[in-house]
Amino acid sequence: MQLPLETEALVVHAPGADFAMTPIVIQDLRPDELLVEIKYSGICHTDIWLQSGAAGPLVEFPAIPGHEGAGIIRAIGSEVKDKTLRVGDRVLLSFTACGECTPCREEQFSRCADFARLNLTGLRRPDGTTPAALRDDGRPVRSQFFGQSSFSRFSAVHEHCVVRYPFPKEEEEEEEEEDTLAIYAPMGCGYQTGAGTILNIMRPRPDQTVAVFGAGSVGFAAIMAAAAVSVKQVIAVDLVERKLELAKEMGATDAINTAALQKGTVVDEIRRLTGGRGVDFAIDTTGVPSVVEKMLDCLAYGGTAASIGATPMEARISVDVGAFFANKKTWIGVAEGDSHPPKV
Ligand SMILES: [Zn+2]
Ligand SMILES: [Zn+2]
Numbered sequence: 001m002q003l004p005l006e007t008e009a010l011v012v013h014a015p016g017a018d019f020a021m022t023p024i025v026i027q028d029l030r031p032d033e034l035l036v037e038i039k040y041s042g043i044c045h046t047d048i049w050l051q052s053g054a055a056g057p058l059v060e061f062p063a064i065p066g067h068e069g070a071g072i073i074r075a076i077g078s079e080v081k082d083k084t085l086r087v088g089d090r091v092l093l094s095f096t097a098c099g100e101c102t103p104c105r106e107e108q109f110s111r112c113a114d115f116a117r118l119n120l121t122g123l124r125r126p127d128g129t130t131p132a133a134l135r136d137d138g139r140p141v142r143s144q145f146f147g148q149s150s151f152s153r154f155s156a157v158h159e160h161c162v163v164r165y166p167f168p169k170e171e172e173e174e175e176e177e178e179d180t181l182a183i184y185a186p187m188g189c190g191y192q193t194g195a196g197t198i199l200n201i202m203r204p205r206p207d208q209t210v211a212v213f214g215a216g217s218v219g220f221a222a223i224m225a226a227a228a229v230s231v232k233q234v235i236a237v238d239l240v241e242r243k244l245e246l247a248k249e250m251g252a253t254d255a256i257n258t259a260a261l262q263k264g265t266v267v268d269e270i271r272r273l274t275g276g277r278g279v280d281f282a283i284d285t286t287g288v289p290s291v292v293e294k295m296l297d298c299l300a301y302g303g304t305a306a307s308i309g310a311t312p313m314e315a316r317i318s319v320d321v322g323a324f325f326a327n328k329k330t331w332i333g334v335a336e337g338d339s340h341p342p343k344v
Contacts, residue, residue, distance in 0.1 A: 001074045009064045009152030015053025023135035031079035041150040042068030042186035049310040056313035063142035069093035069150025070185035090165035094188040094341035096147030096158045110336040119146045131156035194221025196337015202281045209233040214285035215243040227251025270298040287311040304330040
């Protein structure tokens with residue numbers, strides 16, 4: 001496929017602006033990149049985080065979000081390391097990493113020392129350029145968000161994002177095949193972030209308890225993973241009743257609708273549900289600072305809390321340091337559930 005390539009993408013032109021289908025030009029393909037025709041993309045919290053301007057100085061606009069792409073390879077850069085990839089192969093897209101820092105050399109790619117710059121700024125390449133520009137005025141557009149900016153009909157993606165679609169083509173009819181590609185697109189971030197936090201990091205025992213704040217796709221993945229390892233109690237917390245009903249279908253043993261609490265706080269309710277102890281593990285998928293505070297407060301003695309949803313840059317919270325210290329609590333930040341996408 002010839003470059004430059006004129007196509008279109010859902011561009012955010014300014015912080016907080018709507019997504020606008022906008023003509024863009026993909027100018028070139030570097031040797032370590034692939035041109036992918038995006039067929040489907042999930043929508044993840046971090047896309048809205050980018051669109052809202054919460055990334056602050058990390059991201060200049062215009063920018064193309066999207067980081068759960070699924071599609072078909074249309075061109076392959078000359079130095080792409082995986083020589084088994086072919087034009088026409090179906091692929092899922094995940095995050096990128098530098099491949100050279102200490103965590104990357106240990107295959108801990110989600111802990112890449114350069115994760116924020118490579119994934120959140122939408123810039124590619126050490127020289128700070130972008131693959132695409134706006135067609136009408138030639139301005140560069142941030143077009144490698146998580147190495148892929150998948151809210152685009154075509155995207156020049158970094159090779160590290162690319163995971164071959166694991167299901168062979170001949171198994172399915174053409175139409176069904178594309179449907180399954182759609183179903184698996186959110187593997188690129190949401191599913192592995194939620195499930196990986198439970199399975200790779202927290203590893204709860206069956207006698208332990210988990211609370212998940214935010215019943216979206218990341219929260220559902222965490223709930224399903226916790227249910228799959230048969231923890232004693234999985235408490236889903238959200239503001240929307242129908243999402244909590246779905247959370248129960250997916251394995252939550254209890255649900256708390258914080259919009260409907262008659263008295264007390266969500267922390268009181270979690271303590272009531274756990275016989276006064278609190279939970280052994282808590283996950284925040286919302287990135288809302290006041291929710292993060294509640295997550296820390298609801299931990300049991302020795303409990304661990306994980307922030308896995310992006311917060312506005314430079315957001316701060318209030319912590320009861322005495323209780324945190326006395327109860328030997330732990331608070332960790334997790335990206336992508338510590339997953340290595342080709343192995344998920
Ligand atoms: Zn790295
Ligand atoms: Zn995401």
